[in-house]
Amino acid sequence: MPRSLASAGLPRRVHKVLEAALALVTDTLEPQLATMLGEFEEELFRLAEQARNPGMESGYMQTLRAFRLNRADLVPRFILEVEAATAAIRSVPTAQPPAGGQEEGRVAHSGFGRLSLVDEAVMDEGMVLREIASRQEGRANLPLHLLGQRFGVLAGTPAFDAERLPLGPHAICRAMGAVAKALDIEHDSRLLLYRIFDRHVMSGYPKVLERLDQLLDQQRILPGLTHVPVRARPTPQGAGEPRSQADDGGRDGPAARGGGPGSAAGAATGSPGGRDALRPHTGWLGEPIEAQDDDDERVATEQLQQLLHSRRELLDKLRPAGRRSAAAVISTDEVTAALGHLQAQPLSVAGAPQTLADVKQTLLAQARQRGGVHVELSPRDNDTFELLGMLFGNLEEEIRPEAPAAALVKRLQVPLLRVALKDSAFFVRSRHPARQLLNTVAESAARWLDEADYDPHFLPPLQSAVNHVVEKYDGDIEVFSASNEQLQTHLQAQVRKAELLEKRHTEAARGKEKLEVAKLRAAEAMADVVGDQRLPHFTRALLNQAWADVLTLTLLRQGEGSEAWTRQIDATRRIAEACTREDAARDPELVAHIESALAQVGYHGDEASVIAQRLTSNSPEESDGDPASRTELALKLKARTRLGEDSERKKPALPPRTPEEQARYEQLRVLPFGTWIEFTTNQQGDTVRRRLSWYSLLTGNALFVNHRGQRMGEQSLDSVARLLASGQARIVTSGQARLVDRAWQAAMHALRSFAGLGERGDDGTEAQA
DSSP states (O other): OOSSSTTSOOOHHHHHHHHHHHHHHHHHHHHHHHHHHHHHHHHHHHHHHTOSSHHHHHHHHHHHHHHHHHHHHHHHHHHHHHHHHHHGGGSOOOOOOOTTOSGGGOOOTTOOOOOSOOOHHHHHHHHHHHHHHHHHHHHTHHHHHHHHHHHHHHHTSSOOOTTTOTTSHHHHHHHHHHHHGGGOOOHHHHHHHHHHHHHHTGGGHHHHHHHHHHHHHHTTSSTTOOOOOOOOOSSOOOTTSOOOTTTTTTOOSTTGGGOOOOHHHHHHHTSOOGGGGGSBOOOOTTOOOOOOOHHHHHHHHHHHHHHHHHHHHHHHHHSOGGGOOOOEEEOHHHHHHHHHHHHTSOTTSTTOOOSHHHHHHHHHHHHHHHHSSOEEEOHHHHHHHHHHHHHHHHHHHHBOTTSTTHHHHHHTHHHHHHHHHHOGGGGTOTTOHHHHHHHHHHHTTBTTOOGGGOOGGGHHHHHHHHHHHHHHOSSOTHHHHHHHHHHHHHHHHHHHHHHHHHHHHHHHHHHHHHHHHHHHHHHHHHHHHHTTOOOOHHHHHHIIIIIHHHHHHHHHHHOTTSHHHHHHHHHHHHHHHHHHOTTOOOOHHHHHHHHHHHHHTTOOHHHHHHHHHHHTOOOOGGGOSOHHHHHHHHHHHHHSOOTTGGGGSOOOOOOOOOHHHHHHHHHHTTOOTTEEEEEEOSTTOOEEEEEEEEEOTTTOEEEEEOTTOOEEEEEEHHHHHHHHHHTSEEEOBGGGTSHHHHHHHHHHHHHHHHTTOOOBOTTSOBOOO
């Protein structure tokens, strides 16, 4: 395997592109690695100072001395490891060890991992690095997918997956795991180093991957490449036909009526527009979203002003001429000052305005009392009241009134009204601090959350953030930014916990899949060896149950290409010969081998001995001198729990899939892990949102978790496809992921309808009424 680009013998253009890619990554990571090493040294010194006993202090100081001796070698070694992984892009692929070491990742040819006990330290170290890499993989799904295609072109092979991708997060973590061993420090100190590595180096690596993808695009490696999974329609749909229920998720709520997330509509709503809006949503609750371009914000502002102008013109035409009397206009400063007094007033006080309409009426009444004349708001301020009222009205339909955070949404009405009066970008800028805070609070009370999704530990930070805004906001938007930062600290801790739980459930599901595949392969191997040979009925039953478990466990532990598997297949062949040949002599060695193998799958000595005797005997069952013992053994076997017995439950036969169901099934098979799906739970249309954490193309099983990473069960891809086709489930897209975006899209649709502009389709064009 080449260790450098110079020795890899790559074509000149490939060498040039890889050299540029490697330089971009290493130049970005080198200062971050230096910062990581500095903090690691400081942390070791601090731990030594705080050690509870001299032994621990001595251990930390010894680690510190060893680290200082080898510190200068880490960054160069790291760059060499990354270059070696990049230079091997066209070499014969080999099984990649997990990040964090070689021994724990040694996998047999068949892909089955070892289940034997390993050193706990080694297992922990590999797990830490794998979790770091997997977390960044989940946050950069799209760039990794595009880079896999582009690096596949450079390698002249099919696309790379995230785990084998040169310069991907797994490759970076593998390089760190390799060079950490050169520091000659203890295992616990390496784990500390990995945590600091995650914080200083890997936390910003998704941005590096985006820059790397842009670089390869500029180098003309699949220029203009993009990827958005789109459902294949079974039949063409005419331009004049209404969208199907499946297209809008089968929802009749305000979010569903918000129109398609096309480029124009997406811009006007301040949410992801164009093809990005159709991308499956994979983020966790409260995770930051991508910022909009300035051009998108400008276009959105212009479209909003046009809609508001059309609305005012139509209202002026509909207003009777006799009612168009002159009235004094309250200035925006006066409105803002009056709102400041209302902001400090608790909602629980008798007579306190509960809705924005109440707030408006209260302001006008107070102004009339002060001036003694008829007053009204300026057209711009009146539009702001109306827009925010529509937004909160739609939000109320999307949140549970009994949720603990529902009352906090109402408390934000007046502060947000003051923000919108001062800065109209609140409505169109997706990353506006006030809009982000409103979305976080509203989503904590969303209807798609059930009781298990609510985190009681998150309510106090929410209350603190809202109280901070209500008490401190007086025109400075940094108050909202401070509340957002406070919440982000708790949200990121929640996300880390959820990702860790999800990782454990995913590994368990993958283990079940390996077990099912191993059982199928063991059954195939048994059939190949035994075939149609005439074995006694009871002997065949023992082979299909007890000995099949032995073959399955051997596959899981050793793999199909191992010597142990070969020995078990040979033993199976000898068992078949011993039971079918009348002249077969008793083989004590085979009996001992069977007893030993059965002991590994949980059979006790007496049971294993009896089974071994029967599997090596060619006497017919009717000549058995002790039928009672055979019956007793059969009952014991029936009562035993076999390997993977839960997965053996027979699935009910289902009718063939319709074309629509088949299209949905094919869509599910290409969805990225982590996609959110909303399921309808009752006839009233209540929904719950679940995360598709993992699915198997071999068994068709899919694992779902909730917002806290808790396992909510498994379903088959087939059943989910049928639910999608019937409108009982829908895939959450980026354009409809955030609650505030959904509510604002519904408000924009109402404005377009009121102005007679119709609904914008997915391509940004207007649908004819």
